[in-house]
Amino acid sequence: MIVAALFTDAFGFIPAHISLLLEKTWQTAELAFTALAIALVLSMPLGLWLGHRHKGLGFALGASTVGRALPVIVVIGVLIAVLGVGFWSNTVALVIIGIPPTLTNAYLAVDGVDRDVVEAARGMGLTERQILSGVELPLGLPLLLAGIRLSAVFVIATATIAGLAGGGGLGDIIANQVTYGLAGTLAAAMFVAALSLLTAALLALIQRVAYRRTAPRA
Amino acid sequence: MSGHLLLAGGGPVIPNFGKPNECLKHNGWFCTYWIHKHWHDILQPALIQHIQLTVIAVGIGFVISFLLAIIGYRFRILDGPIGVLTDFAYTIPSIAFFLLLVPLTGVTVTTVEVALVAFTLFIFYRNIVVGLRSVPPEVLESARGMGMTRGQTFWRVELPLARPAIFAGLRIATVATISIATVAAFLIQDGLGAPIFDAIGTPDLFHTELLTAGGLAVLLALTADFLLAGLQRAVTPWTRTR
Numbered sequence: 001m002i003v004a005a006l007f008t009d010a011f012g013f014i015p016a017h018i019s020l021l022l023e024k025t026w027q028t029a030e031l032a033f034t035a036l037a038i039a040l041v042l043s044m045p046l047g048l049w050l051g052h053r054h055k056g057l058g059f060a061l062g063a064s065t066v067g068r069a070l071p072v073i074v075v076i077g078v079l080i081a082v083l084g085v086g087f088w089s090n091t092v093a094l095v096i097i098g099i100p101p102t103l104t105n106a107y108l109a110v111d112g113v114d115r116d117v118v119e120a121a122r123g124m125g126l127t128e129r130q131i132l133s134g135v136e137l138p139l140g141l142p143l144l145l146a147g148i149r150l151s152a153v154f155v156i157a158t159a160t161i162a163g164l165a166g167g168g169g170l171g172d173i174i175a176n177q178v179t180y181g182l183a184g185t186l187a188a189a190m191f192v193a194a195l196s197l198l199t200a201a202l203l204a205l206i207q208r209v210a211y212r213r214t215a216p217r218a
Numbered sequence: 219m220s221g222h223l224l225l226a227g228g229g230p231v232i233p234n235f236g237k238p239n240e241c242l243k244h245n246g247w248f249c250t251y252w253i254h255k256h257w258h259d260i261l262q263p264a265l266i267q268h269i270q271l272t273v274i275a276v277g278i279g280f281v282i283s284f285l286l287a288i289i290g291y292r293f294r295i296l297d298g299p300i301g302v303l304t305d306f307a308y309t310i311p312s313i314a315f316f317l318l319l320v321p322l323t324g325v326t327v328t329t330v331e332v333a334l335v336a337f338t339l340f341i342f343y344r345n346i347v348v349g350l351r352s353v354p355p356e357v358l359e360s361a362r363g364m365g366m367t368r369g370q371t372f373w374r375v376e377l378p379l380a381r382p383a384i385f386a387g388l389r390i391a392t393v394a395t396i397s398i399a400t401v402a403a404f405l406i407q408d409g410l411g412a413p414i415f416d417a418i419g420t421p422d423l424f425h426t427e428l429l430t431a432g433g434l435a436v437l438l439a440l441t442a443d444f445l446l447a448g449l450q451r452a453v454t455p456w457t458r459t460r
Contacts, residue, residue: 071400157313
């Protein structure tokens with residue numbers, strides 16, 4: 001069967017080009033995680049603060065709708081048009097894609113914390129800052145981590161597509177079927193999938209630990 | 219030197235510039251001349267294809283998820299595994315998903331639809347199950363007290379009360395599918411992604427085509443969200459009181 005042959009070829013490509021694949025995977029991961037870190041730094045303080053004040057629900061939800069509606073290739077295309085192909089256009093595109101899920105979830109995580117608990121903390125004389133960092137943040141952590149996980153998945157997918165447009169990484173192999181053949185393209189796709197799944201699994205694990213620590217004991 | 223450019227399936231090298239025009243010569247961002255000239259042969263067909271791609275994916279995705287959700291809701295032990303499987307499909311980046319399906323279904327619209335459907339499952343499944351679970355036990359108790367069968371309770375009590383969550387899922391899935399369907403043009407010349415990839419593939423990156431086709435995709439997603447929000451309000455009148 002042709003199907004089996006294509007996959008066999010792809011599996012044959014992997015050991016023969018393992019160093020290339022790992023190098024390209026590393027490039028994609030580096031680009032994705034750099035952008036994710038920038039996106040978190042930009043979105044978390046705003047989301048947490050708005051959630052703490054219970055203000056801007058429409059803004060928080062609107063951000064995720066707009067983020068979801070923006071096609072990744074359009075964001076990348078516009079940034080290439082403005083900034084040219086290279087590090088900056090890719091990083092900015094990834095940051096734009098990474099911000100909405102974390103922003104929305106940071107807001108919802110803090111906004112959804114039991115108001116009685118927050119009142120009790122306030123009554124004990126905690127400052128607003130202490131309430132946010134000592135009460136709301138730990139209690140909202142599972143939801144916040146869910147948002148980070150979503151951002152990570154989106155950013156890795158975007159990093160791959162950015163690679164198609166000259167951003168390096170695994171997208172490079174996918175875009176150059178002429179050089180690497182369908183086997184190479186399939187192998188690169190497998191590595192993209194593995195990178196995304198491993199990242200998501202790791203974050204899911206952290207999420208589970210956080211949930212165990214904060215879940216009310218029945 | 220075009221090795222780094224996107225390889226959209228066989229589009230013209232310098233597509234759709236039409237007759238030279240001042241705006242086009244400067245690669246303007248919004249050349250109305252080009253938009254007028256190519257609305258009927260490029261933009262409108264792409265928009266219609268895009269709507270078709272989305273409706274088919276969301277429709278099939280909903281039906282499959284609905285059946286899965288009934289299974290996961292009735293047999294709690296299966297909820298975990300189904301959840302993990304749908305999450306798995308959601309986590310694989312769309313471009314990788316498309317490519318990994320090529321050996322099975324070829325470079326066809328089927329490949330694109332299968333990937334898009336798989337992508338919607340996670341969103342729909344979660345929302346439908348959460349919606350069904352949100353029905354208070356007292357309500358189920360009174361339905362049983364009224365002599366309703368299990369089937370009647372499901373269709374006339376549990377399902378209607380799960381509507382807000384189901385519609386929330388429908389909105390998220392539709393908007394996300396419209397956005398992700400643009401990537402389909404990496405594989406086949408179909409939908410709004412085709413002119414977008416064409417534009418990115420031109421030597422100077424054709425601004426007007428990128429912006430109008432991309433803008434149409436965003437507009438389509440936001441319009442769909444708006445219309446579904448209206449429908450949601452119409453079928454869940456009890457949520458309006460807040």
